[in-house]
Amino acid sequence: MGSSYRAPLDDMRFALYDVLGAETLFAQLGFTDATRDVVDAILDEGARFNENVLAPLNEIGDRVGCTYDKATGDVRTPPGFREAYAKFVEGGWSGLVSPVEFGGQGMPHLAGLPLKEMIDAANLAWGNFPLLSHGATEALVHHGEAWQREVFLKPIVDGRWTGTMCLTESHCGTDLGLLKTRAEPQADGTYSITGTKIFITAGEHDFTDNIVHLVLARLPDAPAGVKGISLFIVPKMQVSRDGVVGQRNAVRCGALEHKMGIHGSATCVINFDGAQGYLIGAPNKGLIAMFTMMNTARLAVGLQGLGLSDRAYQNALRYARERLQMRSLSGPKAPDKPADPIIVHPDVRRMLLTCKALIEGGRVLGYHAASLVDITSHSTDEAQRTEADALLGFVTPIVKACLTEWGVECTYHAMQCFGGHGYIAEHGMEQLARDARITTLYEGTTGIQALDLVGRKIMQQQGVGLRVFLGMIDAFCREHASNEAMAEFTGPLRELANDWQALTMQVGQRAVGNAEEVGAASYDYLFYSGYAALAYWWARSVAAADASDRPAAFKQAKRDTARFYFARVLPRTKAHAAMIASGAGPVMAMAADAFGD
Amino acid sequence: MGSSYRAPLDDMRFALYDVLGAETLFAQLGFTDATRDVVDAILDEGARFNENVLAPLNEIGDRVGCTYDKATGDVRTPPGFREAYAKFVEGGWSGLVSPVEFGGQGMPHLAGLPLKEMIDAANLAWGNFPLLSHGATEALVHHGEAWQREVFLKPIVDGRWTGTMCLTESHCGTDLGLLKTRAEPQADGTYSITGTKIFITAGEHDFTDNIVHLVLARLPDAPAGVKGISLFIVPKMQVSRDGVVGQRNAVRCGALEHKMGIHGSATCVINFDGAQGYLIGAPNKGLIAMFTMMNTARLAVGLQGLGLSDRAYQNALRYARERLQMRSLSGPKAPDKPADPIIVHPDVRRMLLTCKALIEGGRVLGYHAASLVDITSHSTDEAQRTEADALLGFVTPIVKACLTEWGVECTYHAMQCFGGHGYIAEHGMEQLARDARITTLYEGTTGIQALDLVGRKIMQQQGVGLRVFLGMIDAFCREHASNEAMAEFTGPLRELANDWQALTMQVGQRAVGNAEEVGAASYDYLFYSGYAALAYWWARSVAAADASDRPAAFKQAKRDTARFYFARVLPRTKAHAAMIASGAGPVMAMAADAFGD
The missing domain is CATH 2.40.110.20 (Butyryl-CoA Dehydrogenase, subunit A; domain 2)
Structure with a gap:
């Protein structure tokens, strides 16, 4: 029993190659080893490791947990965790995206991200061990003295230490x-x-x-x-x-x-x-060094939300196809069976499609951020670097907050598809929901991400990152201006971009007179931005699918999911916009002693 | 450590007496024993029992749980649970709202509901034992033969059996x-x-x-x-x-x-x-008898969501007042301390006020449903009974689905206020979130409630319950037409009522051509209705507070919370309306095999 996981290699490749043009990008940035063959082999091998080694340990990790020896201060990890780590190191995974000069493989972050997603889906708790090593690596690479890198960084990159x-x-x-x-x-x-x-x-x-x-x-x-x-x-x-x-x-x-x-x-x-x-x-100057670690850590935690969402979705989908309960409102769909599979019911489809739209869209959103990390560190074009850096600063809090909150939401929907069975430990769905719950708290709560976005990236940096994003939307809409098949997406997208800009102006103007407006708008502004960004990536995904040589069914599924997204998820922006428009007054009026006893 | 609970007696009384006019109603329905003195004494005594006996057992109940003896098939409840039940029976609580003829105290359901809310907040898991007894009582009262009531009902009412x-x-x-x-x-x-x-x-x-x-x-x-x-x-x-x-x-x-x-x-x-x-x-005809139990059980489970929300809110509020972290954006508010209490931060206030608005509004929503139960069973006026019955059928799925989903949401916000500490068991917040998660699943999932509302209460019964509700809104708005102090609420409320009606027509017309439209609209229609209903109850609450002899601070707090609700929660209806307007197409288009592998 428990939940299972299969790495979604096909959609990962779609995000990497078809939407984000990873092949061209890697070549442009001088990652000569990161050819498509090599990256594909890494993905295949990573899928095997995650599906066969880490995923089966997820349940026992939850059930047994880590144990503490009070006498010695030692911590024992759950059965199998240590052995899995040894295999991870043996497979050379610990240094995948670390610099070659310190013993790493020097792969682009973008090429490493699908692996990260797989680990998070396969075994989030286990994945936190290498994740923290990665954070330490970043700090040592950027701020360590030569001897510190030699003595401390190399053993971390090769996995001997964490x-x-x-x-x-x-x-x-x-x-x-x-x-x-x-x-x-x-x-x-x-x-x-x-x-x-x-x-x-x-x-x-x-x-x-x-x-x-x-x-x-x-x-x-x-x-x-x-x-x-x-x-x-x-x-x-x-x-x-x-x-x-x-x-x-x-x-x-x-x-x-x-x-x-x-x-x-x-x-x-x-x-x-x-x-x-x-x-x-x-x-x-410790905080500056720490910020180096925090930015990549925030993207990494965002990916945790994505990985958990996908695992939860995969299991809910399987259950929805197998579980027979009630007949379709429009007549039996499986007349030979005692009832129809619950995937025929509109409300079950609503939950599944919400997950699918948030996961596949969120995958592109998250991977794109990783591509910006590669550009900022490897591009020889200063203008490109500067732009990528501004954009990365803008999307980092969005990726962190949205992917983790969507992780909470998707694990919620997936449990809900199971009905009462979702609440029972043996199906493994409730573990995913419990695990997901930490992601909106650590590495800066959702509220902190929102404040970073509005206070720092919009107000202090005058929205330079947003302007880059709006420029991308504009370019895309122009590119497809005469593409009738894309009009159903580019039309709303253009409107959304205008509204996004206007909303930003509104918040900025208000904040000049009252600093509390920044905080009062922050949460809703972040989610407005997240849904707007996802609308862009969904439109890009449809265009990328159409332009690819993938099967017609794949293209149709992308289009259907995008349509669902625009019709059934994107309208959340209307609520967020209205809440922002009401200003800080309703949030700040209540006296602190009037909230309750 | 762990979370604590104090029964919100003041707000409970406000809902009962000031908003819902319980004194008049009880007299009108012939509950001669349910005078204000008696009901107040019951509330006070109930608060003592719940705060002192049940609430302290909540944490150990979670930690130890029930245990099963495979050899005998026996189940042992957590330490203290059995003794608490004995005290419950001794206090005469088991038969509080059961008919006098079977040994109960014959109190109105509305008078019993605050007790139910207290139990759910104090110790949800424990509360499930008497809750199930209550369900059985209902079935036996309405469908049992005389000897069955004598033999089985009486021992349940007096608490000897469950x-x-x-x-x-x-x-x-x-x-x-x-x-x-x-x-x-x-x-x-x-x-x-x-x-x-x-x-x-x-x-x-x-x-x-x-x-x-x-x-x-x-x-x-x-x-x-x-x-x-x-x-x-x-x-x-x-x-x-x-x-x-x-x-x-x-x-x-x-x-x-x-x-x-x-x-x-x-x-x-x-x-x-x-x-x-x-x-x-x-x-x-077993299903008909079971439905008798299910309707009251659904209201009861709705109350579970309310109780958990309130306990979570109380603890988050205390933490937000004590926890010092960062300075207010508009300058230090506690300059003598190393940092300001986090309740000064707009996003923390947003979370707390969302809880407060959903809890206090939800309390009136839930209690009102209980008053309808009393009217349907005790009114001598047939027209009043018929109307109450239609309205009860309409609000029951709303109470069940909304109060439980808001329970998930409020326990979420409350944990979030604690930051990373919310994820740690010792604070007790994560237990409330885990406990809340069952409420949207059992007694009919949220999706099932939505289908009941749109399929049965709107389509089959032609929206008779909605018409009663719209009539209440209309009457209220007329009553306050010249009340300038209420205009900020009655204006939007009148508009909302029109939109609600139009939306209902839209769904109904679509469903004539395509039965899937019912299911595709159901979830969003239910929540649209829930938020609209709450807007009405918030407006009523402000008016009731103004009309009462309560302190100015109480009146202002009600008004501030209502303003927050209208500005920061009610706009969710905009998203729901837009999603409904997109129809069944985006939900139903995807082929079942296109959802994923």
Whole structure:
């Protein structure tokens, strides 16, 4: 029993090659090894690994979870997790998109993203271990000194060690300016780190001998707030500058959190008790280094929502085809059976098609963001880089918030298709819903993403990313201006783009007079933007399918799903626009003591 | 730790007395004992019982759950549950709204509903035991023979025994016409019942010595489908017609389901292996008797959504006032503290106010439905009864679907207010979200409620219930036509009523040509109706507050919440209307094999 998973290779390739033109892009960016043959082989091999190794461990990971040994502070991962990690490392997956100079394979992020999606769908909890390593890799690549990369980065890239991000403390999550962990300089140039961090994913485990913690802490006399935070490398086992592993560092897991889901992911309290650490980057500039990690981490968490949605959808679809219950309102569709399969019922179709539209559209949305990461890091065209960077900043909070909220929604619909059976553990659907629930919370809640979008990307950066997106829509609509088969999409899309722009102006003008307008509009503006962006990607998907040599049924399915999206999902923008239009007044009027007792 | 609960007595009284005029209504319906003094005393006493006895058991109920003894088939409820039930019975709560002639206290349903809400908030899983007894009571009152009421009803009313509803089988949930459980007539006038029922709430437990199962089964040669289903009384311990309890009946719990939530509620597989049963009601008319139970059960499950929402909101509100994180966008609000309480942030307020608006509005919506139950059963005015019956049929699926979906939404928002801490079990928020998730599934999924509303209440009954509701809106708007203070609500309300009517016509006309239009519109039509109904109740609530002698702050809070509702929640109707307008085409076009592999 439990839920099953098959990697949607065909649609992944469609998103990569047909919609996003990955072949041309990779060649243009100088990824000479990332030919279609190679990428296809990676996808095939990745599908096998995920379907056969990780997916079957998903249920036991939830049921057994990670366990904590109070006496030793050790954490044991669920049965099979450690062995799966060994196979992952053996298969060379840990360094897939890491730079060749540090032992990675140097593949584009866009080529690695389908693998990431597969892992998230196959076993989200397990996937958090390599995910955190990836975050640490990013920080070390961009901010580490040469010796730090040699000593700490290479073992992470080759999978011998893993990484963490130690930000949160019990009294500060979003507001890192409040953090209290201290770093005292030592005579030998190291730092003594003392403090307690919570919610540390992969903070302790039995996969590897060493764990490289990246820790935010305050130097003595550091300025208050976020301008006084520095970043430190604090390994579980002490490591000298020449790479010799020494004794156990004063780093210990103090507890595991009991969570709603992702039980196989170790969420640790980590105590640093005068632990030896190295400063990474400049003093008091830790937050900048951390932001490097956070942007890619936010895209990665968005993908988690996508992966879970797809697994949930696949299982709901199978159930909807098998489960016989009631007759179709327009007469029996399976007269030889005692009842019709429930996929004939409009409301079941509504739920399935909502998932399908959000998943396939969301896949292009997420993959596109990864292509921007590749452009910003590998393009030799400065104008292209600048534009991609602005666009990436704009779409990152959208990808994070929308894909994760849609993950909650799709796992909801999928459970609902199962009726009461969806609530029973053995079908595996409720696990997906519980696992999905973390994704809208960690790496910045949905509200934080919304504030990043409106406060920073629209207001501070004057909407430069939005303008790039609107330019893409305009170019697409012009390109297809005389294409009658696309008129049903380009017409509404053009209108939507105008409304999107007008709405942005409206929010911007209001915010000039009242800063609260930014926060009051943020959530609805983000989702308006997400649905508008998806409308564009759905129109592009239909055009890409039509232009491809794929079977007629494939093209028709894309068109039918796009039509459903425009008719049955996109109208959510009407509600969001109306809510934004009402301004901050209704949100801010209530006195804090009037909310209740 | 864990979440806490305080009964919102003040707002409950406001809904009962100020908005719904319960005092006048009870007098008019002849509930001479249900004076305000008595009802108030019941509420106070109920609050004490729920806050002090049931609420503290909520967490252990989730953590320990019910346990099953394979050897004996016995089920043990979580620590404290059994003792709490004894106190419940001792306090006379089990028969609060049951007829006096069967040992009940004969209170109006409307007076009992706040108690029900308290139980659902305090301990949903525990509340399922008396809830199922209530369902059995309804069926026995309306369909039982005199001796059956004497022998089976009285012990249920006084709490010595409990009841169940045994409908579902593994291959049939919604589609009861497929059920296979058999009933063979015996020489002594009893029936031998054989079959396996699943998802039987309170099917086995340690609260009482006997359990009265109401079981749907087929007589030999019964017609196929729903017209061949009969209802039987099948007690766990055999009981003779003169009430003598005999030996153990051939009824056994075969397993407990492992569920996402409500772990303290025993969800049983029940095996009937030639068990002795009595026919209740006419042969082959079992579904009609079952519908009697289902309507009140649907209202009851709606209340579960309300209760959970309120508990989640109370805890999120407390956290939002205590948790310090970031400064307000418009400048520090607690400059003496390291950061502002998060309730200053617009997006946190948006989430809290959405909950508050849905909860307080939903309370009136749900309580009003209970008042209709009292009118249909106790009014001596036939026209009033007929009208109430039509309106009750119309609002029942709305109450069930909306209050439960809003329960999912509010527990979601409340968790979100906690940030990552919401995902950690110790805060108790994730339990509320898991518990809430069952409510949109059992007693008919949301999709089934929607089909009942549009297929039966609008199409078959030609919208008679809607017309009554529109008449209420019209009367209210006329009454306040010259009330300037109400114009901000009555204006939009009048427009909404017109649109609601037009939308109904649109759906009806489309459905004439294509039966699939009913199903394709149903979900969005139901929620459109729910939000429209809530707009009416919010306008009424503002008017009722203004007309009362409550403090100015109370009146202002009602007005502010209503404004928020109209500005920030009601616009969802725009999306629903647009989705309905797109018709069945986008939902039905996709071929079943085109949804995916």
